[in-house]
Amino acid sequence: MSAAPERVRRVLGWALALPLASVASAQTSTPAITQFQIVRKELHDSHTRKDWRANLNYARIQRDLLNGSPSSRLEVARAELLLGSTAAGIAELTRYALMGQSVDPALLAPDWKALSQEHAVVRLQYTMEENRKAIGRGTAVFVLSDPRLLPEDVDYDSQTQLFYISSVREKKIIAVDARGKIQEFVQAPDDWPVLALKLDVKRGRLWATEVALQGYEFAPAADWGRSALLCFDLKHHTLLTRIEAPRASALGDMVLTRSGDVIVSDGDGGAIYRLAVNGTRLERLDRGDFISPQTAALGPDDRHLFVPDYLRGIALLDLESREVQWIPMAGRFALNGIDGLYFSQGTLIAVQNGTSPERIVAFRLRQSNREVAAEEVIERGTTTLGDPTHGVIVGDSFYYIANSGWDAIDERGSLREGAQLSSARLMRVELSQLFSDT
Numbered sequence: 389m390s391a392a393p394e395r396v397r398r399v400l401g402w403a404l405a406l407p408l409a410s411v412a413s414a415q416t417s418t419p420a421i422t423q424f425q426i427v428r429k430e431l432h433d434s435h436t437r438k439d440w441r442a443n444l445n446y447a448r449i450q451r452d453l454l455n456g457s458p459s460s461r462l463e464v465a466r467a468e469l470l471l472g473s474t475a476a477g478i479a480e481l482t483r484y485a486l487m488g489q490s491v492d493p494a495l496l497a498p499d500w501k502a503l504s505q506e507h508a509v510v511r512l513q514y515t516m517e518e519n520r521k522a523i524g525r526g527t528a529v530f531v532l533s534d535p536r537l538l539p540e541d542v543d544y545d546s547q548t549q550l551f552y553i554s555s556v557r558e559k560k561i562i563a564v565d566a567r568g569k570i571q572e573f574v575q576a577p578d579d580w581p582v583l584a585l586k587l588d589v590k591r592g593r594l595w596a597t598e599v600a601l602q603g604y605e606f607a608p609a610a611d612w613g614r615s616a617l618l619c620f621d622l623k624h625h626t627l628l629t630r631i632e633a634p635r636a637s638a639l640g641d642m643v644l645t646r647s648g649d650v651i652v653s654d655g656d657g658g659a660i661y662r663l664a665v666n667g668t669r670l671e672r673l674d675r676g677d678f679i680s681p682q683t684a685a686l687g688p689d690d691r692h693l694f695v696p697d698y699l700r701g702i703a704l705l706d707l708e709s710r711e712v713q714w715i716p717m718a719g720r721f722a723l724n725g726i727d728g729l730y731f732s733q734g735t736l737i738a739v740q741n742g743t744s745p746e747r748i749v750a751f752r753l754r755q756s757n758r759e760v761a762a763e764e765v766i767e768r769g770t771t772t773l774g775d776p777t778h779g780v781i782v783g784d785s786f787y788y789i790a791n792s793g794w795d796a797i798d799e800r801g802s803l804r805e806g807a808q809l810s811s812a813r814l815m816r817v818e819l820s821q822l823f824s825d826t
Contacts, residue, residue, distance in 0.1 A: 419676030420700065421658040423453055431463065440471045455701045456717050457724040458489045458743065462496070469497035478508050482515075487722040488765070489744050490516040520745055522769035526815035529787065530568030535809040537562070538793045541641075541683075541728075541778045542814065543587045545622075551780075551814065553789070554596060556581040557606065557801075561596060561620075564814075574625050578616065580607045584642035584652065584683070587622070591665075594620045595650055597639040602656065604801040615639040617652055617663060617670070631663065631670060641683035641728070641778075646690055653681040653695070660684070660695065660705065677703060677712040683778060685731040687757060696726035698742055704758060713758060721751065721760045728778035730786065732819055737766075737786050739776045741794070745769050748776060748788055748815075750822045766817050774810075781819070790815045 427450045434443040444467035447460070454460040461484045468477035481493060493513070494500040503509050532539065538557040545552065550563045552573065559576040573594070576582050580598040587594055599615040600607035613636045619629035633639050638656035645651065648665035651673070658678045661670040674681075680698040684705075687694060693705045695712075701723035702715045717723050725742025736751040747768035751760045767773050767790070774791030781787075789812055796807040803809065 417676075419658065420453065421676070421679045424450075424679050424699070427453065440467055443467045444471060454699055454724070455714050456719060457699065457701060458484050458487045458722045459699070459724060461487075462491060466496045469500075474503060475508075478503075478506075478512060482508070482512050483719045485512055485515040485519060487717065487720060488519050488747075488749075488763070489722055490519040491744055520769055523747075523765045523767060524770040524772070525766050525821065526748065526772075526788070526790075526817045528772065529814040529816045530564065530566070531811045531813045532564070532568065533570060533811065534558075535793070535811045537812065538797070539777065539789050539812050540581075540583050540792070541585045542780050542787065542789055543585055544780050544782045544787070545587055545589055546782070547589060551787070552585055552587060552594065554582040554585045556583065556601075557793075559598070559606070561585060561594070574620055574627075577618065577627055577630065578611070578614075580611065580614075580616075583638075583640045586642050586644045586650070588644055588648060589622070591648060592622045593628070594622050595642060595644065596620065597642060597652060599638045599640055601638065601801070603799060606801050613637070613656075615654075617650065629668075631668070633661070633670065641681070643684045643686055643693070645686060651684060651693065653684060655680045655682060655698070662707075673705070673707065673710060675710055675712070677705075682726055683728040683730075685729045685736065687731060692757070694729055694731060694736060696723070696729040696738070698726065699724060702726070702729070702736070715758060715760060718760075721763055723751070723760070727776075728788070730779060730781050732781050732786075735819070735822065736760075737779065737781070737819075739779055739788055741775050741777065746773065746776060748773070748779075748817075750819075752823050762823065764822050766822070767815070772813060772815070774812075784819050785816050786819055787814055787816050789813075 430446045447463040447467045451460040461480050465477045465480035537555040539553045540556050541554045543552050553562050561573040563571050563573050576598045580600045583597050583599050585596040596618045600611035602612045615633045615638050617631045637654040639652045640655040641653040643651050650663040652661050660674040678697045682696045685694040695703045695705050703712045722743050725740045726738045727741050728739040730737040734753050738749050740747050745768050748766040750764045752762045754761045775794040777789045777792045779788030791812050798804050
C-alpha cells in the first residue's frame, strides 16, 4: 500500500488499546505493533516535556525494535543533538547517510549552522548531497492517459500481453496494452479503493483487494477499517469469491505461491494471511512480528517468503515453522520504507517510497539469502519518479509504476493546495544490466 507520508502518520498516530507499560520490560511475546505504539507514545511525551535523556532512551529502544533503520537512527541523532552530545549525534547521522539517505540536519538541531564548518559535518553533508543526486536507469513504456487513476499495483498477462493495474481513486482495475491503451476490467464491488492485484493465469483468475482506507474520502466513514480479498474470473470479469478481512485491517498487498495460495498483507494491523488454493478462510501466518507488512516476495523455494515491513525492514518468514529472521541492515543498507518487493535470481528489487529520497533499488543477496551483499540504485531523484508504488518482473525486465500521484493528495485523499494531478507512467529496466561490474 502506498502513500508513504500518510501511512507513516497513520502508523504513528494509532491510539494504544492497552494500558501504557514500560517498553524496557516488554516481553518478546508482545506483538511488535504494540511495542511500537508504546515507544512512540513515550517518545512523544518525553519530547513534549523536553526530557531529552528519557527521549534518547526511548529512541534507542525504538532503534533496536526497528532493526537499526535509517528513520530510527534519525530519532537517536535528534535526541543526542538536543542533549548537546554533538559527536554522538553526528556519528548517528553519518550512519544514516551511509545507508543512502539524506535529510536537512537543520530540522533536527536548531543550532546546526554553528556546526556546519566542522570537518565531520562537511563530509556528512557532502555524502547526503551525493545521496540526492538523480539516477535514472529506467525507460518509459507508456504514460497512463487518465491522471485521476492513482494507480497502485501492476501485474502482467504474457498470454494477452496486457498489464493489469489497480486504481485507488477510481476504484477499479484496468487492462493496458503495450501502447498504453486502457480498457476497463472491472469496478470494485464495494466501491472502495482497489489496491493489490495478482494474476493466476493458469487458473484463469485475477485476485485483488479493496480497502476502505481509514480517514480517506475514497470510502464512506462507516466503512473505514474494512477490507476484502476478491477473486475475478479473468475471462468473464465476474466476481467468483469475496472474503472480508477482520475489522480494522487493510489488506493492501499480495503475492501468490506457485501452488496458487494467496498470501496477503495487512498493512494497518500488522498481519500476514494465507488463503489456500480453493480455500474459503483466511489463515493468519505471523506471530506478531510485523508492524506494517507490505508486498512480499516468494523465495526460490515454496517455503520462505521475503516480507518487507515498512518500518522494521525485510524479514524472511518460514511458511512452515512461522519463524522470522530479519535481514540485517548492518548500518549499510536501508531496507525499510519498501512498498513492493520482488525476487529474481538472488536479487531483491524494492520500490521504496518510504525512504529519503524515494527510490527503486536492487539488493544482491548472499548465497544464504539472509544477508545483503551489495545494492544498486535503479532510479531516484528524477523528474519522472514521483511517488513510485509497485512493480512486476517479466522475463529479464522489471516494470514499475512511477509518478503514481500519492504525493499530490493529503491525508484525507483531497488534492493538496497548489498540487496538480499528473499522469502516472510505467517504467522498465533490464535486470541483466544490474551489478554488471561485480
